[in-house]
Amino acid sequence: MTTEIFKNIGRIPFKGPDSDDPLAFRDYEPDRMVLGKRMEDHLRVAVCWWHTFCWPGVDMFGAGTFDRSWQAADTLENAELKLQAAFEFFEKLGVPYFCFHDADVAPLGETIAEGDANLARIEELMRAGIDRTGVKLLWGTANLFSHRRYMAGGATNPDPEVFAFAAAQVARVLEMTHRLGGENYVLWGGREGYDTLLNTDMKREMDQLGRFLSMVVEHKHRIGFTGTILIEPKPMEPTKHQYDHDAATVHAFLRKYGLEKEIRLNLEVNHATLAGHSFEHEVAYAIANDLMGSFDINRGDPQNGWDTDQFPNDDREAALALFHILSAGGLTSGGFNFDAKVRRQSIDAEDLFMAHIGGMDTLARGLLMAERMIGDGKLAGFVTERYAGWTQGLGADILAGRSSLSDLATLARDQGLKPQPRSGRQEYLENLVNRY
Template sequence: MTAPCFEKIGRIPFKGPESDDPLAFRHYEPDRMVLGKRMEDHLRVAVCWWHSFCWPGVDMFGSGTFDRPWQAADTMENAKLKLHAAFEFFEKLGVPFFCFHDADVAPLGETIAEGDANLARIEELIRDGIDRTGVKLLWGTANLFSHRRYMAGGATNPDPEVFAFAAAQVARVLEMTHRLGGENYVLWGGREGYDTLLNTDMKRELDQLGRFMSLVVEHKHRIGFKGTILIEPKPMEPTKHQYDHDAATVHAFLRKYGLENEIKLNLEVNHATLAGHSFEHEVVYAIANDLMGSFDINRGDPQNGWDTDQFPNDDREAALALYHVLSAGGLTTGGFNFDAKVRRQSIDPEDLFIAHIGGMDTLARGLLMAERMILEGKLASHVADRYAGWNEGLGTDILDGRVGLGDLAKLARDQNLKPEPRSGRQEYLENLVNRY
């Protein structure tokens, strides 16, 4: 029997808004009913394997700062210890889901055969952990960016043998995700882009990427995986430009290659801000185009121009995103995965718990705010009133194609139209949101 890795920490309780206990929830209450559904079932919170258990606290100027025994070396023994720590953490935090890359859970070696053997051994232990704790797999993914073979991408690599190696990795993890009961599979290339156009054939690389995605979808159906295939947009970093720049770019890509009915989006907060958008914008775009899948929840630092992956603490940002998600019917196979890492100086085991507790409380506050927005209906009624003219008369004639450009020009002249602008009431609406 392996000794506990977090022996000084027990199951995290809910103690309410007045509590000063940093190791207790103040707002996240799994069984609390919100719009007819349990809070846990609305949020479907997940812990990511990579930042929480694999990241050693390095940065570009310094080595790792965390003293975690399973990070001493990339061996199978340490992979088993890391797995033990992960499931202990999931159970004590009380989350329903987790996510992983293949390289997070086992050493992949230099060949597909080595990776196959190690992942087969670790898959049995993951299955045991799922059966023992009830914590489920939200999604799996393959790491196609860390190894030097992927320095020019995986699917978009100029070497077709790298493409084949990447395909083998994805097929293996997709099958593993399927066997473990995962609800989604995420495609995030990381390096599917370019650093300079001087050595890049963009059309060829996009066609390669389109073919790769088609192969994944074909394999999903071949093995009977019923989950959702997701793409995670990101504009840059590590490459200068990545082909999955933002939600709209991915949408255009999917339509070009006939995949718009097969793949949805896994949106990340920090990726949205790096693309020059708000997270709310990316959520609304995904919903408007039937692409909403799942979310990686975190935040960036407004004074840094890269993906800092900090834990979320803005309940207003969470509330606006959740308002749109709930208004669209809520999550199906997706969830809110904490793709976030504690800061390099946060070296105590308690810090890892405290970070997730704060993030879960932020989501819970956002959910309760969104519930009030929906029940009061003031935001929705304002938008409906603003566009009411498109629901009858001239508006429906235009949208249904009953009038052409010449007809509209004649109407404007014959009726001597003099439309008057109406206030958008932006400040009122911003103040209204703040009241929640």
């Protein structure tokens, strides 16, 4: 089990923008200082266990295309081999973080007890891997969507026993995440939604989900976990509609159930666009409402209406998101996770590396662009100036609650107000963004 797995690939070096080595970084330079902080500490990149090591290249119309030794069967032995591959990959790629679901790392069996032993063994190996490599756990999560018991939901299942089973899985992974020093715990409600409203009591299901999340928060405090609890919004797929549809929908939910101070968001680019939003929108919404947590930085295909989970390759999109994130103080416990699959035709180990390298270089370029945006202050300055009227006089009075509707009506009527529009300068600003 100590044989090298990715045999022909060594530690990925930084070679700079002039390199054309596809197995080197051109832009990602962990120690480069950006706005007073190392690039690595800004981006906090994570590799995910599921797509990178578990997905065999299957899609709804085709069998697996990859040929990876540990994917032959769902055994503990293979799980150990997979873990070995994972840590070798983390080290060679040079990432500081990883993420996992319980079901990714060990066979879970049909009962909680069956999974316990396997997870214990894997936790031991994971601990050793973390200690040996210094790669840390960004977040753990429980898979409450693949097993047929969850076909009608985890927390929102019509059967309370499924809720109890889900609770047991979450408690177990939350505790494991805590022991392993994980910095966040994520909930993605892939089955917490409906296939048809005809068989669904939406209010009841939302109450169940509210109760579930409250219990998770309570458990977190009980065990002393100081990381962040995160919800990952997704509008649909696998179900017709999921209750954590987008940032705003989760926001409503958290406020309704009194959880808005306890839970934050893990936003995914692909889920943003499936919900009909730009990623930048979801980031800005989260920040405006104190919900920013962490990010899955994988993108979709603009022409395809499902979760393609592709590696990021658009540095301008990354830059605009990072501009908002850095302006809001930057990441704290969160990171940038690649919840991303190589394409089904990318069957070689090299593809797995190149995909991550490209994604990290994209983030790095985005960061350097955001640094320049912040550095010259033009974007922020434009916005500040545009809303200057709200910081004093009439605007300040309104915001401070010193004017009633009647007061303003009187003002507008008596002064014969004729407000004159000013250009929004959208094209100027778009041109400006293209200069960074």
